Amino acid sequence: MSKTHEIKVTARDVQGKGASRRLRHAGVIPAVVYGGEAAPININLDHNQIWLAQQNEWFYSSILDLNLDGQVTKVLLRDMQRHPFKQLIIHLDFLRVNENEALTANVPLHFVNEDTSPAGKAADVVVTHELKEVTVSCLPKDLPESIDVDLGELKAGDVIYLSDIKLPKGVEIPALAQGKDHDDAIVTAKHGKEDAADEAPAAE
Numbered sequence: 001m002s003k004t005h006e007i008k009v010t011a012r013d014v015q016g017k018g019a020s021r022r023l024r025h026a027g028v029i030p031a032v033v034y035g036g037e038a039a040p041i042n043i044n045l046d047h048n049q050i051w052l053a054q055q056n057e058w059f060y061s062s063i064l065d066l067n068l069d070g071q072v073t074k075v076l077l078r079d080m081q082r083h084p085f086k087q088l089i090i091h092l093d094f095l096r097v098n099e100n101e102a103l104t105a106n107v108p109l110h111f112v113n114e115d116t117s118p119a120g121k122a123a124d125v126v127v128t129h130e131l132k133e134v135t136v137s138c139l140p141k142d143l144p145e146s147i148d149v150d151l152g153e154l155k156a157g158d159v160i161y162l163s164d165i166k167l168p169k170g171v172e173i174p175a176l177a178q179g180k181d182h183d184d185a186i187v188t189a190k191h192g193k194e195d196a197a198d199e200a201p202a203a204e
Helices: 017-025 047-053 174-178 192-203
Strands: 005-011 028-034 041-046 064-068 071-082 089-096 103-112 125-129 133-138 147-150 159-161 185-191
Touching: 005 047, 028 047, 041 047, 047 089, 133 174
Parallel strands: 005 064, 028 089, 103 147
Antiparallel strands: 005 041, 028 041, 064 071, 071 089, 103 133, 125 185, 159 185
16 A cells, blocks of 8 residues: 655746746745546645655655645646756646546656576576566556565576566456457576677677
């Protein structure tokens, strides 16, 4: 189960590019909350707090509790706009979450025990992580912050697919319902010589 993380916000009454620019100069991020039956609302967030939060995986894949004057709204981050070269977050979009309805979210994959696996200990084997995250479907209460993929038994020549992931209770991977063609590889272990042979025709 995913933890929830509370973030205090304030209401934003003034809109427009000029107002948003003044907010950012004051260390405030303009944002919008939408989805569900309620109308979208405009809010402000503290830039320093969000800048620290966005350095953690949970900020992108966990249920967030937006606290507006004591009223909590459960949301998922849906979009973040950053300045092209400054360490500045320009705008955020949040989607309301219904605790009784399944949601779809991207969850990070954590690859564990690779160093102690036969493939990881072999000097001539290259282990490639083909995917860093997976799209899952579940109720909000079941949303994991991350999913571990155990590579302890990985050997040269092995391929681990989406269908090999041990999912937490209540969590599904929608892509697998679309057939074998959507059962993507997430980890491959190949001998270095095999990689060189695969690349040789392209080089020619």
